[in-house]
Amino acid sequence: MEVKFGITDIAREVTIETLATPDEIADQIRTAVENSSLVDLTDDKGRRILVPASKIGYVDLGAPAARAVGFGTV
Incomplete structure (x- = not known):
């Protein structure tokens, strides 16, 4: 799954591909924002x-x- 972060004061977005589910990522981001900590993704x-x-x-x-x-197109 592709996750794109828009970072303040940076013109380009940070894009990663991860095996985590959308719910797992949303929960981790929500917790990090509430605790003013880091979002740690692999x-x-x-x-x-x-x-x-x-x-x-x-x-x-x-x-x-x-x-x-x-090699075919979908």
Whole structure:
């Protein structure tokens, strides 16, 4: 699933692919905002992304997408 973060004072958004569900990500972001802490996510390649909750402008939770297999078009 693709997650896009809009960070205040930064022109580009931060985009990651993660195996977490939208509900898991929303709960983690909600908790981080309430506690003024960091959002700690792991992408699908095992990298950790830490975003200060106080700097989040918006979060776009994309739909879970299945990976395409083969060379044909869908």
